[in-house]
Amino acid sequence: MTVPSVPFHDGAAVPQLGYGVWQVEDDVAADVVAQAILAGYRHIDTAAGYQNEGGVGRAVKNAGIPREDLFITTKLANGDQGFDSAKEALETSLAKLDMDYVDLYLIHWASPQRGKYLESWKALIELQKEGKAKSIGVSNFPREQLEEIIAETGVVPVMHQIELHPDFQQRALREYHAEQGILTEAWSPLGQGGDILQNPVITEIAEAHGVDAGQVIIAWHLAIGNVVIPKTVTPARIVSNVAAADLELTAQEVEKINALDRPDGRIGADPANPGF
Numbered sequence: 001m002t003v004p005s006v007p008f009h010d011g012a013a014v015p016q017l018g019y020g021v022w023q024v025e026d027d028v029a030a031d032v033v034a035q036a037i038l039a040g041y042r043h044i045d046t047a048a049g050y051q052n053e054g055g056v057g058r059a060v061k062n063a064g065i066p067r068e069d070l071f072i073t074t075k076l077a078n079g080d081q082g083f084d085s086a087k088e089a090l091e092t093s094l095a096k097l098d099m100d101y102v103d104l105y106l107i108h109w110a111s112p113q114r115g116k117y118l119e120s121w122k123a124l125i126e127l128q129k130e131g132k133a134k135s136i137g138v139s140n141f142p143r144e145q146l147e148e149i150i151a152e153t154g155v156v157p158v159m160h161q162i163e164l165h166p167d168f169q170q171r172a173l174r175e176y177h178a179e180q181g182i183l184t185e186a187w188s189p190l191g192q193g194g195d196i197l198q199n200p201v202i203t204e205i206a207e208a209h210g211v212d213a214g215q216v217i218i219a220w221h222l223a224i225g226n227v228v229i230p231k232t233v234t235p236a237r238i239v240s241n242v243a244a245a246d247l248e249l250t251a252q253e254v255e256k257i258n259a260l261d262r263p264d265g266r267i268g269a270d271p272a273n274p275g276f
Contacts, residue, residue: 001040003245006227008158009181012135014104015071016222017245018043019238020187020229021052029055032233037063037070039239045161045229047075047108048093057097072099075108075139076124078276081116086123090132105133106161109274110141117141121149137161139187140271143176150180161185164226166196166217166257167265174226185227190217192267201260205253211244218244220257 005013019036021029021044029052033044037059046056053074060070074097080089090105105124110117124136137159138146150156160177164170164186177184196202197213206216214230218241221228230241249257269275 001243001246003040003042003242004222006183006225008135008183009156010135010158012103012158014135014159014183014227015041015043016227017041017218017242018045018071018073018227018229019242020045020231021056022047022050022187022231024050024052024055024231024233026052026055028052028233030058032238033059034063035235035238036242037065040242042069043071043073043229045073046097047106048077048080048089049075049108053093053096057099061098067099071103072097073104073106074102075106076120078109078111078114081107081111081114081120083119083123086120087127090127094132101132101134103134104137104159105135106137106139106159107141108139109276110138110145110271111274111276112142112145112272117145118149118152121153121155125153125155135159137182140269140274142272143173146176156180157182159183159185159227161187162271163188163266163268164221165189165191165265165267166199166202166220166260167191167262168267169258169261169265171261183227184225185229186221187229188267189221189226189228189230190214194267196260199260201256205249205256209247211247212240215240215244215247216249217257219247219249220254223249223254224258
């Protein structure tokens with residue numbers, strides 16, 4: 001099983017398939033992240049808002065894998081937005097993770113109503129210069145705010161993490177990312193385990209390859225160029241999800257999944273008006 005890495009425009013690179021820990025309690029995170037690393041994941045995605053950075057840090061510390069061989073992402077919580085507070089927030093995250101740096105630091109939500117995303121982005125630029133974040137990006141930004149931070153600073157995020165799954169494919173935003181050299185990273189890549197896993201298009205492809213529906217969807221993400229961070233605490237799923245890196249779909253199969261896109265397919269909050 002080989003997980004490919006994809007390059008950032010700043011010269012770094014990220015394993016295209018990672019392990020997400022949203023809604024995983026801290027002590028559970030310590031266990032499941034250890035399992036994920038053992039299964040072959042080298043990319044772990046956490047956030048201050050998940051309240052499990054400590055557990056992630058303990059798992060990494062005990063994994064026996066050199067820190068430089070792992071790719072760790074964390075995110076700035078909405079309540080910590082602002083220039084000074086964003087810088088302080090990463091210090092807090094690094095202390096919890098017990099690390100000197102993270103490989104990627106993201107603004108978790110633009111949260112436009114707060115009006116602090118631009119100064120937060122300027123803080124991330126400083127944090128990258130200081131070496132505390134090797135690369136910097138954003139998550140859940142409407143295109144308007146994404147264009148604004150680029151125009152105001154001249155610094156383009158390496159990554160934009162957004163809700164993306166076969167029911168909600170965000171094609172227009174992905175095209176903009178491609179134009180700007182921004183990688184697209186999918187959260188809730190399996191549609192939070194909903195109806196998409198029972199969709200006949202997906203299940204027929206899975207049957208043809210002798211794999212499960214989740215593996216088909218992860219392979220589709222990889223085929224269209226997304227970075228993908230499925231979350232599961234089930235040991236067998238941790239292993240099967242990372243094994244999807246070896247599954248190659250045909251061009252026709254990819255197109256069949258592309259056709260599942262629905263304008264009303266969003267599950268999570270709208271970044272333009274998230275309400276928090």
